Structures are given as structure tokens and as C-alpha cells.
Amino acid sequence: MMSIRETVNSAKSGWMKADSPAGDIVVSSRVRVARNINGFSFPHLLEQEKAEQVIHGIQTALDNSNLKTELELNRMTELSPVERQILVEKHLISPDLLHNHEKKAVTLRDDEAISVMVNEEDHLRIQCLLPGLQLEKAWELVNRVDDGLESTLDYAFSERYGYLTACPTNAGTGMRASVMLHLPGLVLINQIKAVINAVSKLGFAVRGLYGEGTEAHGNLFQISNQVTMGHAEEEIINSLNSVTGQLLAQEREARKVLIRERREQLEDRVGRSYGILKFCHVISSEETMRRLSDVRLGVDLSLINGVNPDQLTELIVKTQPAYLLKQHGGELSPAQRDVLRAEIIRKEFNREG
Structure with a gap:
């Protein structure tokens, strides 16, 4: 099993392969689910001792599942501040995992496709990041890890509200699906604002390279679902695939215009x-x-x-x-x-x- 030390020493990651579905425009696909454990406060209210219990519980769940040979838990305290930031720069963890890092942990798969953040905004954030347009596959991999952990962990779940999360906007499926798109054509023909407005009206968030609060440097735009409650996981994936398909068509047309005119x-x-x-x-x-x-x-x-x-x-x-x-x-x-x-x-x- 590759150590996390090797991960932070290399800039390469599996999601960077351009030879992937729609890889000329779709840089990466990501699916992430939020889960919490019954009987524990949400992470922002957890004292150190309780945070340790959550980490220990997740380690036990990994040991008891078929995931133990591919996922290794690492405490954030084992990494230097620079190494922690590199994981953010590689999109393997969120910036939120850096705050109060003494209470937090992360597990990564060798190919960096799967990462599990522990005690971020929720007790568990299970993420899959793949190159190109592969939302279904990303969901399939996340679902497998989720099932493996749930066989031991008692998730906080309500028949009425679905999976319970620290932020109400994540309740329900707890899923956020997103694609990272390179859209220079639409930017150069001055159509990007109109496209972003149209996408936003359909209920999708448009952000920059590093998510919420960041600008779209390098013409890279992250499109993600905003609603998780009342929609099945497959429905969220299908909707994002549909919008992405429209954006691909518009970007390809914009590139043709640039070449022609x-x-x-x-x-x-x-x-x-x-x-x-x-x-x-x-x-x-x-x-x-x-x-x-x-x-x-x-x-x-x-x-x-x-x-x-x-x-x-x-x-x-x-x-x-x-x-x-x-x-x-x-x-x-x-x-x-x-x-x-x-x-x-x-x-x-x-x-x-």
C-alpha cells in the first residue's frame, strides 16, 4: 500500500489523465457523500476525546470491511502544514479539513481515486475523483466504500429526511456530484456569463478550481448539484450528466467558431x-x-x-x-x-x- 508520504511528494494524480471520456473538456468527475455516526455531535461541536472515538470507530469499520487492504487511515497531525496543503492542492481533501486538524484524519486509496475525510464538516466525507466524465463510475466506487463502512457503523438516518448532516443543504442523499470543465472557448466568445446564469437557474452551482469561494482561474469551472434532498442519487447523476452534455456541445461549438472566424x-x-x-x-x-x-x-x-x-x-x-x-x-x-x-x-x- 502506497504511503500518504508518497502522495504528498508527487504532483501526479490519477484524475489528471486527459485520455478519458470527454477528456478534451471534462478534466475530472467527483462524487462525494456526507455521513454521520449516531450518538456523536457533529464535528464542529466534538471535543477532542469524542473526535478520537469517531476516528477509532472508523478505523474499526475499515478493519472489519473488505476495504482494509486498500484504505489506510492517517491522522492529519502526522503531516506537516505544507503536506496537508498539498492534499488540498491535489483536490484530495477540502480546505475545511485543515482547520482544527488535531481532530481530523484522512484515508486515501493508492491511485488517489478514493479519499475519506474524517471529522470535516461531517464525520465522514467519502469522495471519488476520476478523470474525464465518469460520474456513474465515481458513484459506484463511493457506494461500495459507503456500504463497506455502513456494515459496521451506525449512520445517523431519518426516514423523513434521509441521511442527517451538519449543513441542512446536504441532508437527504448527502451527495454532491461535480465536474471540472475547461471552457476557454465560451470565455473567448464572451458567452460564459450567459451559460453560467442558465446553469445556475437549473439548480447547479458554478465555482472555480478549488470550489466554494474561488474564482475560475485558467478557465476551469466546477459545476455541482445544489439539492440533495428529495432526489435519488441516480437522478442527481443523470441531471448533472445532462447539463454537462449541453456544456460540452456549447464549448465544442465555441471552439469551432474560434477556428473558423x-x-x-x-x-x-x-x-x-x-x-x-x-x-x-x-x-x-x-x-x-x-x-x-x-x-x-x-x-x-x-x-x-x-x-x-x-x-x-x-x-x-x-x-x-x-x-x-x-x-x-x-x-x-x-x-x-x-x-x-x-x-x-x-x-x-x-x-x-
Whole structure:
């Protein structure tokens, strides 16, 4: 079993594979369910001793299930602040798991497809993150882990309200399903605001790269369901698949318009970004995201050859602050970060493949 130490030492993750269903536009699919254990307060009210009991109970449930060979529980205290932040930057845990980390734990599968957050907003947040558009498969994997744990754990459940959660908006199925989409075409033809408004009216939330409260840097948008009560899991998945299908069609049409009507400007844009990433010596995080988005679009439209799209997604993580600190082995000023970031990008763009 791969250790969590290996996970935080590598920027790569299984969800970064562009060679996946609709991988030219859908970066990843995620399904997460929230569960709580009967007889315990929600995590924000848990004292340390009770939090320990929850962690111990989940460890026992893992040991008693067929999951024990693939999922290992790690306390957040076993990781340094930088290593904890890297797990956030890789989308394997939420930022909320960093607060009061003494009471919290996480379990990860070797391929990083499955993570279980313990004592985040709820006692259990079971997450599956897969590359491309694979919501059904993600739900299937989450459901298997959920069933394995429920065979030992007594979940808080109401016949009327479904699974009980710390935030009422998660009650019912406790499910949040989301897709991460790369939508530069819609941004460049100035259609993105209209599309986001339409999606929001259908009951879906639109957020940035790191979820709630974050901007859509690099033209990456996270679309997720808002309602969990009164809808079956399959219904939530089907609705999100349907909306995603519409967005895929609109983005592909936008890209055709750009090629047909603005090819020279588009080639110039992606070529300039490619040149900057290949030769830069100082670059900010925001500019990195913008340039990576341009190059990814160029790769998808065959305007740029010889660049692996997986490499571009990996660079999103490699150029985040915590990963840079880990690489450097100590504190970095913002100016030093911009220099190290550029060095990492240059190396990636000047190696074969």
C-alpha cells in the first residue's frame, strides 16, 4: 500500500489523465457523500476525546470491511502544514479539513481515486475523483466504500429526511456530484456569463478550481448539484450528466467558431502562451493558469504538437504555493515563488514528451 508520504511528494494524480471520456473538456468527475455516526455531535461541536472515538470507530469499520487492504487511515497531525496543503492542492481533501486538524484524519486509496475525510464538516466525507466524465463510475466506487463502512457503523438516518448532516443543504442523499470543465472557448466568445446564469437557474452551482469561494482561474469551472434532498442519487447523476452534455456541445461549438472566424488570433494567443511558458524566468500563479489554459486549448485543437495534456494538468499542482515550498524545502517569498515556478515550468516544457 502506497504511503500518504508518497502522495504528498508527487504532483501526479490519477484524475489528471486527459485520455478519458470527454477528456478534451471534462478534466475530472467527483462524487462525494456526507455521513454521520449516531450518538456523536457533529464535528464542529466534538471535543477532542469524542473526535478520537469517531476516528477509532472508523478505523474499526475499515478493519472489519473488505476495504482494509486498500484504505489506510492517517491522522492529519502526522503531516506537516505544507503536506496537508498539498492534499488540498491535489483536490484530495477540502480546505475545511485543515482547520482544527488535531481532530481530523484522512484515508486515501493508492491511485488517489478514493479519499475519506474524517471529522470535516461531517464525520465522514467519502469522495471519488476520476478523470474525464465518469460520474456513474465515481458513484459506484463511493457506494461500495459507503456500504463497506455502513456494515459496521451506525449512520445517523431519518426516514423523513434521509441521511442527517451538519449543513441542512446536504441532508437527504448527502451527495454532491461535480465536474471540472475547461471552457476557454465560451470565455473567448464572451458567452460564459450567459451559460453560467442558465446553469445556475437549473439548480447547479458554478465555482472555480478549488470550489466554494474561488474564482475560475485558467478557465476551469466546477459545476455541482445544489439539492440533495428529495432526489435519488441516480437522478442527481443523470441531471448533472445532462447539463454537462449541453456544456460540452456549447464549448465544442465555441471552439469551432474560434477556428473558423479567428484562427490567426487564436494561433497567436496559444503560440505566445506556449513561448512564455517555455522560456519564462518569472511568472505568477494567475498568469501560469491563464497560459496553461491557452496551451491546453492549442493542444486540443491541434494547433500545438508535442505537449502532453496530462503534463499541463500536473503543472497546475506543481506550481501551487505548497508544492513549491515542498520542493524548495523552506520558506519562499512571493518573488522567490515566481522564480521557482518559472523554473519548474521551463523544465517541463523543454523536456521531451
